[in-house]
Amino acid sequence: MPNRLHILSFGAHADDVEIGMAGTIAKLTADGKHIGICDLTDADLSSNGNVQTRKAEASKAAEILGVTERISLGLPDRGLFLNEEYIRKVAQTIRYYRPKIVFAPYFEDRHPDHGNCARIVEEAVFSAGIKNFETEGDYLPHRVENIYFYMINGFHKADFVIDISSVMDKKIAALNAYRSQFEKTAGSFETPLVNGYIETVESRERLYGKQVGVQFAEAFKTKSPLLLNRDLLGE
Numbered sequence: 001m002p003n004r005l006h007i008l009s010f011g012a013h014a015d016d017v018e019i020g021m022a023g024t025i026a027k028l029t030a031d032g033k034h035i036g037i038c039d040l041t042d043a044d045l046s047s048n049g050n051v052q053t054r055k056a057e058a059s060k061a062a063e064i065l066g067v068t069e070r071i072s073l074g075l076p077d078r079g080l081f082l083n084e085e086y087i088r089k090v091a092q093t094i095r096y097y098r099p100k101i102v103f104a105p106y107f108e109d110r111h112p113d114h115g116n117c118a119r120i121v122e123e124a125v126f127s128a129g130i131k132n133f134e135t136e137g138d139y140l141p142h143r144v145e146n147i148y149f150y151m152i153n154g155f156h157k158a159d160f161v162i163d164i165s166s167v168m169d170k171k172i173a174a175l176n177a178y179r180s181q182f183e184k185t186a187g188s189f190e191t192p193l194v195n196g197y198i199e200t201v202e203s204r205e206r207l208y209g210k211q212v213g214v215q216f217a218e219a220f221k222t223k224s225p226l227l228l229n230r231d232l233l234g235e
Contacts, residue, residue, distance in 0.1 A: 001094070003034075003036075003068075003069060003097055004034070004097065004098050004099075005034045005035065005036045005068060005069065005097045005098070005099045006028070006033040006034050006035065006099065006100055006101070007028065007033065007034075007035045007036070007099055007100065007101045007102070007103065008036045008037075008038060008093070008094065008097050008099035008101075008102050008103075009025070009035065009036070009102070009150075010022060010036065010037075010038045010039075010040065010090070010103065010104045010105075010121045011038070011039050011040070011103075011104075011105060011115070011117065012039070012040050012041055012077075012080055012105065012111070012113040012114050012115060012117040013039060013041055013046070013054075013077070013113065013219070014039045014042075014043055014055070014057065014058035014061075014072075014178070015042075015043075015057075015058070015061070015175070015178045015181055016039070016053050016105060016114065016117075016152055017037050017039075017103070017150070018061050018171070018174045018175055018177075018178070019152050019175065020103075020105065020106075020150030020151055020152050020218070021103060021150040021218050021220075022061075022065055022171040022174045022175065023162070023164025023167050023168060023170065023171040023205070023218050024150075024162045024164060024218050025037075025066075025067065026064075026065050026066065026164070026167040026170035026171065026174075027067045027162070027164060027166070027167050028139050029065060029066030029067065029068075030066065030167070030192040031190075034068040034069075034087050035065075035066075035067050035068055036067065036068055036069035036070070036071070036097055036099070036129075037058075037062060037067055037069070037070045037071075037075065037209070038070075038071050038072070038090075038093055038189070039058065039070075039071070039072045039073070040072075040075045040080060040086075040090070040117055040120070041072070041073075041074070041075050041076065041077040041079075041080065041193055042054065042055070042072055042074055042077065043077055044076075044077045045077040045078050046077075046166040046180070046181070047189040047191050048180050048181060048188055048189050048191065048193075048194070049180030049181060050180075053180050054178075054180065054181075055072070057177050057178045057179065057180060057181075058070060058072075058177075058178075060177040061174040061175075061177040061178065063167065064170060064174045064177060065174050066171060069097070069126040071093070072230075073089050073090070073093065075089070076140065077113070078112075078113060080112075080113045080116040080117055080120060081116060082116065082119050082120060082123065086120050087120055087123045087124045087127055088124075088127075088134075088135050088136075089124075089135075090120055090121055090123075091125035091127045091128040091133065091135050092128075092135035092136055092139065093124075094124060094125060094128040094142055094144065095128050095135060095137070095139035095140065095141065095142045096137065096139055098142045098224065099144060100144070100145045100146075101144065101145060101148065102121065102125055102144045102146075102147045102148075102149070103147070103148050103149070103150055103220075104117060104118045104121040104122065104147065104148075104149055104150075104155060105117050105118050105149065105150060105151075105152050106118065106149040106150065106151050106152070106156065106221050107119070107149070108154055108156060109151075109152050109154055110152050110153045111152070111164060113151065114152050114153070117151060121147070122147060122226050125144045125147050126142065128141065128142050128143075128156075129141050129142060129143035129144070133178055146222070146224065147222075147223075148220045148221070148222050149220060149221040149222070150218065150219075150220055151204075151219055151220075151221075155204055155207070156219070156221065157219060158208060158219035158220060158221070159221050159222045159226070160207075160209075160219075160220055160222065160226060161208050161211070161212055161217040161219045161220070162217060162218050162220070163209070163214045163216070163217050163220060164205065164209075164216050164218050165209065165211070165214050165215040165216045165217075168202070168205065168215070168216040171205075172198065172202065175198045175201065176198065180192050181194075182194065182198050183191050184196055202216075205217060205218060
């Protein structure tokens with residue numbers, strides 16, 4: 001039987017989801033929601049660390065955040081191009097976990113894999129709901145209610161933000177789990193990630209928070225209007 005999730009968040013590599021929305025995940029899991037993270041690749045071309053290390057770090061980060069499921073589809077790192085095979089694998093994953101909401105990286109990012117991940121996931125979300133679209137496994141079609149996009153390297157105008165002030169420490173802890181990526185050592189290859197990257201993410205979330213009058217917030221993009229089911233004055 002499928003393992004029903006409230007939210008399934010996709011990333012190209014382990015640590016993408018944590019950079020973009022670890023605080024939101026920590027906040028929702030604390031409220032009893034079942035969250036899954038799906039890494040499309042094993043990040044086998046990482047300049048620092050290796051597949052085994054990255055998997056162990058991803059597992060630790062998921063534990064810190066209270067994630068229900070963490071999986072990898074094993075697609076090729078730097079090979080995330082829009083093709084039918086990858087769309088089917090992601091659609092199959094969506095049908096298996098049947099999430100209400102899907103998250104993916106925002107399209108505009110310095111790393112091509114992040115934008116391509118978004119395109120693959122967006123196509124898969126649509127295809128997963130088509131009755132005659134074939135995937136492996138005996139899974140029924142599933143229509144995701146909403147797809148939202150989190151930011152990794154970018155600082156874009158937000159369509160909405162989520163207050164993560166109470167769980168910012170969990171986000172930092174989850175990022176610190178990726179020592180191979182964010183901790184500079186004598187043997188580290190020089191990348192943007194080993195030069196104060198976590199501090200940069202913290203500063204970004206502080207700026208988003210300041211825009212709405214809270215200490216820290218994570219920002220998201222959406223292609224569809226948001227429906228507010230409450231009084232605009234909160235009364």
